Amino acid sequence: MSKKKVRDLRSALELLQSIDGQLVETDVEVDPLGELSGVYRHVGAGGTVMRPTQEGPAMIFNHVKGHPGARVAIGLLASRRRVGYLLDCEPQKLGFLLKDSVNNPIKPVVIPHEQAKCQEVKYFADDPDFDIRKLVPAPTNTLEDAGPYITLGMCYASSPETGESDVTIHRMCFQSKDEISIFLQPGARHIGYFRELAEAKGEALPISISIGVDPAIEIASCFEAPTTPLGYDELQVAGAIRNEPVELVECLTINERAIANAEYVIEGEILPGKRIREDIHSNTGKAMPEFPGYCGPANPELPIIKVKAVTTRKNPIMQTCIGPSEEHVSMAGIPTEASILTMVDKAMPGKLQNVYCASSGGGKYIAVMQFKKSVPSDEGRQRQAALLAFSAFAELKHVFLVDEDVDPFDMKDVMWAMTTRFQADLDLITIPGVQCHPLDPSNQPEYSAHIRARGVACKAIFDCTVPFDQKARFERAKFMDVDPKCWLPDMLK
Known part of the structure; x- marks a missing residue:
């Protein structure tokens, strides 16, 4: 993808500077006491940061109050697309x-x-x-x-x-x-x-x-x-x-x-x-x-x-x-995705198509697992894959299982699958009384008397996959596959 060689922070910034919309900087003085993060919250923090926030460019502050000559860079990894540029990968x-x-x-x-x-x-x-x-x-x-x-x-x-x-x-x-x-x-x-x-x-x-x-x-x-x-x-x-x-x-x-x-x-x-x-x-x-x-x-x-x-x-x-920003999602989530892919592929090669540790879970609490059922005996194995993910990563709280026709990186598509391919009394699997993450405030005894200790709570699998024998009933509408650049060459690059 990228042409510039990235080996340190400075070469990373140089690369981002060469790509439209990936890096901005300011010469206006900023106070590191709350103000710097307050500014970037609006520019590109994203993640679980309190709204309003957005996914935006990385940013350099060239004048930091109390630190003459110092510069501060923030948000380098606060976008999955930007991580792709920096690691030269889709x-x-x-x-x-x-x-x-x-x-x-x-x-x-x-x-x-x-x-x-x-x-x-x-x-x-x-x-x-x-x-x-x-x-x-x-x-x-x-x-x-x-x-x-x-x-x-x-x-x-x-x-x-x-x-x-x-x-x-x-x-x-x-x-x-x-x-x-x-x-x-x-x-x-x-x-x-x-x-x-x-x-x-x-x-x-x-x-x-x-x-x-x-x-x-x-x-x-x-x-x-x-x-x-x-x-x-x-x-x-x-x-x-x-x-x-x-x-x-x-x-x-x-x-x-x-x-x-x-x-x-x-x-x-x-x-x-x-x-x-x-x-x-x-x-x-x-x-x-x-x-x-x-x-x-x-x-x-x-x-x-x-x-x-x-x-x-x-x-x-x-x-x-910023702690709750999309930057944390990139750093914590992508290695977890790699780990889940490795573990499940060892147990059932070729079945897990992709994994996304979603922004709404901070890269740790939620995993969307795209699973392909090829034969009748695959039915139920998708839930086994979710259990494998849970067994290795105590911090994981919710797993969403989706079919290969659902984009795991698009939470709107995942919610669509949950709406049309999920029945809570049939497809929700709860695992109570297991180790979760202590920073989740709902995983505390104060939240419920049923929670015995801090961080010991309930995991859940949301199986939004179609039963193998009913795949024909759940086929998505098919649209003509064309290249829209012919009609909008400047808009779609």
Whole structure:
């Protein structure tokens, strides 16, 4: 699709600049305290952000209040079509691209310090003027947030026992000039496990945070087990997407590596036995907007990263996202699509045609699975496919099953199928009392006395497929297949 080679944030922005309607920028000063996200909400946030919002271009703010010379980019991945441009793939085939990339990993390589663009400028925490809040223009999404958050930081750490490494994205809030809180959901990410191992030994866990990287890395970092089990470095997936290894560099102050062409790198250690209340400065009880569209509750005690250094490229560009935006749908949803495709194809090859983790579920709660019934014995196997998806992904709440004549990426078409091919007393399958996601406010005991614990709730399958023996009754109206460009050459490109 694309002609320009994308390997870092800057080349990604250059590509988008060459495509009409994919990137805008402004020289008007913006306040990172709520205002920046407030502006982009209207420009292109989409996702589960409170309306009015829309899918629109990525945006660069060239003047950020309190940060002379700093620029902030937002929304690079807030459009599936734009992700297609950035990964050089048709949007409907992104799940297949990632599926193939997981199966053909390319290991990262380490390059010398003098070649690492992320270390062109260096700041060390032992300098009395060091203050991460001044060095890194991290926005505050809403005025109720616990503080400025890093929302697109590629956290890289290694097991203190095996040396195996992992890259993931976590919620991180600036708490002082050299301290950052980090939210590690129990059992959900490997870096959390690495921290537990280190803390059990009374040791700090070295960690690097790379901000402003190749979008392929941001997408790949969101893979989870069982697709990428403990010991599988997701940077290998990014390498496979680009067909060349991701370049790393040794950090300057800790025993860890960082992404060599990142715009910013924060070097630090997760301290053993140290905790901080997430909203200690705001006292709002809220953290930041999360992917379901609500503000996540502030955690009463989170691990602390003690910052040792910040290194940057010359004239670095901060990258951020709005938690509930379409950007989260792209990063969380597309890897999940790839994982479901892999799992179901192993059990029943050729039956699952495509998967879409819809925007309304934030990329995590909803999956639309397009299933093809070819023979009478396929009846019922579509529900088995849904159960396979649920068994692997605890966060998945609703699965919509549709036939091959329904576009899974068009929720209007999915709702049409649900309206005309679904009867709730026959085709709704509920699975109560199973692990779901703790950030869904309806998955709480306060919502219903039947919910025993936070996050333990009900999953559902909406089987909107036609019974195999009745396919003739549900055939869609057929229209002439013509090329409309003959009549509207300028409008349809």
